[in-house]
Amino acid sequence: MxxxxxxxxxxxxxxxxxxxxxxxxxxxxxxxxxxxxxxxxxxxGIIKGRVALADPEKLNVGLTVFVMIKTNQHNPDWLNDFSQISEDFPEISEFYRMSGEVDYLLRVVVSDMKAYDAFYKKLITQASFADISSSFAMEEIKYSTALPVDYV
Missing domain, CATH: 1.10.10.10 (Winged helix-like DNA-binding domain superfamily/Winged helix DNA-binding domain)
Incomplete structure (x- = not known):
């Protein structure tokens, strides 16, 4: 480039x-x-696609929750199964495998605490987890889909 x-x-x-x-x-x-x-x-493949960015507030999904997952099953089958399960949850907007204390991090968007509780209850029936904890974003300070191009 x-x-x-x-x-x-x-x-x-x-x-x-x-x-x-x-x-x-x-x-x-x-x-x-x-x-x-x-x-x-x-x-x-530098440009993967072109999308429209929607306003979460206008779509009534203004609550962002970061879900930290720990598992005691560190194998490809579990990860594959959980990856497939995540596709059935439109609330999961991002999904990462992590290093450190937490194994996986999900970014979840829902309308409110009641909607998150319903999401959580459904999620824990789908896979086996050692621990799940959640942090709720109180304010979005910066959000961007643009990636820096100075490293190319």
Whole structure:
């Protein structure tokens, strides 16, 4: 990736609805080379997809819960099963395998505490856990889907 690609990617990460000609004008390229660069980044997998970001408050899922999971089953079968189970929970917006004290971290979005309680009760019937604890986000200070491009 050169500087043009980085600039294109920065623009698209903030607004993927921008026209190719608008992006090209902003970075000092003509439209066709700009379009080719975007196509190349999509083909190579640098650009994984283009999405619309929804407002959680307007969708009534304004409560963010970080769920820390510990298991005593550290094997590929358990992880595969739990990964499949997580697909049945639209409330799980992110799912990570961690190092340290916690084995897995989930980011869960729900409408309120009652909805989280229902989610929790359903989750614990689906898999075996050694421990589950939850932390509730009180305020979102920073949220971004844009990734830094300076490390390429």
């Amino acid at each position: 050169d500087d043009f690609d980085k600039k294109i990617l920065q623009i698209l990460q903030h607004d993927c609805t921008r026209s190719v000609s608008d992006i090209a004008d902003q970075i000092g390229l003509s439209t066709t080379p700009c379009w080719r660069r975007i196509q190349a980044m999509e083909k190579s």
